[in-house]
Amino acid sequence: MRDMRIFDTNNTVVLGLIGFGGFLAVWTLLSLSGLIPSLFLPSPAAVVERFVYLLNHRFAGGTLVDHLGASMLRFAGGFGLAVLVGIPLGLLMGWFRLLDDIVTPLFDAVRFIAPIAWVPFAALWFGTGIGGPIMIIFAGAFPPCLINAYRGAKFADPRLIEAARMLGTPDRRMITEILLPSAVPSIIAGLRISAGLGWQSLVGAELIVASTGIGYMMVQGQGNVSTTTVMAGMIGIGIIGLVIDVVLRRVEEAILRRRGLSA
Template sequence: MTGALDPARRMVLGLAGLVGFFGLWALVAASGLVGNAFLPGPLEVAERLVTLLHTSFAGGTLPQHLASSLQRFSAGYLLAAAVGVPLGLLMGRFRLLDDIVSPLFDALRFIAPIAWVPFAALWFGTGFGGPVLIIFSGAFPPCLLNAYRGARQVDPRYIEAAEMLGTPTHRLILEVLLPAATPSIVAGLRIGAGLGWQSLVGAELIVASTGVGYMMVQAQSGVATATVMVGMAAIGLVGVLIDIALRALEARIHNRLERA
């Protein structure tokens, strides 16, 4: 078990997995079992990636499409966090608010983000608002749920002590509930970021005129498989980078709380 946790061993195994994947991909592409139009090899996809970095496709280069996607993601995700975290803390603190909001929330959170696409298209067309709404619908539930659970798990003695000292409600939430619930909140933000990024791609496939998802749709209509695969790789890489950043934040908060 100790060896399994060794970072060097994990890195070697991870690299071996990547080499195996790309090797198998190259072999299948070179074998002719699948036509090149439908499965280009890794080198062809890499060459297409380099080309898209400076050559326009479907109205923009790859960095420009990524910038559009990240702009939409940032708006939807930050809105989900700005609404979900405070509302979750308040629901965890006030039973009346919990009883009012929970039935509606429980009904809405089981609607898949992609199911909001027709509604978003009717309201916003292919503008900025449609994808933002879909991203919000994906990122909002984990933000609220984890803030709520974090608030509910706070030791009641801390709350009772603050109330005995006459602490105002807003200070109790900011200085007692929020710090104690922070690890749970950050975990929810991480989950919400993953779901929001996945929701963005689904939205751009249907209700967007720019972005990586839109680029992939245009490539699919022209049977430009290498461009589609470049889009998939870009989506995966950006998603990993977002998760790495949030994991680093989660670890930093955890370490700080342990030292405290």
């Protein structure tokens, strides 16, 4: 079985490399064919060259690392706030029926509003400061945190709950010692979704209401008709997003393995 899993993993990696290589080949052929002007579709080599250049040279007020750092700081603020509010609130809603009845109608009405729709309010309330992007990231990251914590609390083992009630366990300990441990796998899965939505929301926010960050750098690249700068920014966004997802995936696998829920 172990050998089979290794074979499957290696097979997946090979197929992924084939797909990526095919994408680069098509991109290179299109850029060299002249069908699309290089101004609008530069070659992969030109984009990589620009990416390396931006790592060491300032553009729109900072290097690529500086802009990514500013973006990650905003992301940490918005995502962290979503976690701090969404997970406890979801657990409390899963335990207290009255709170569930009060919050759910408002939450269901608001959670379908796209995070980017909050941009005008963020610009009016916070201008180009850090508050606007944090607000928009929070709008994207908050719903998955709450929903998965709530769902995890609802699927807690009823036998444990009944036994704790018979022993007279107070609500606070019921939530922290029964609901929270039961909901951890669901919460971690929700964090992956939340982080992805939050990171996407951040870039959208920075395109409009920021004076630093990777989104701002891309807007300045567009204004200078520098397609390579825009695409280098996209590569940076993809790399950071991938790193965030890989870290959360490893955390999820470790927790599931510890609980005996994964091989």
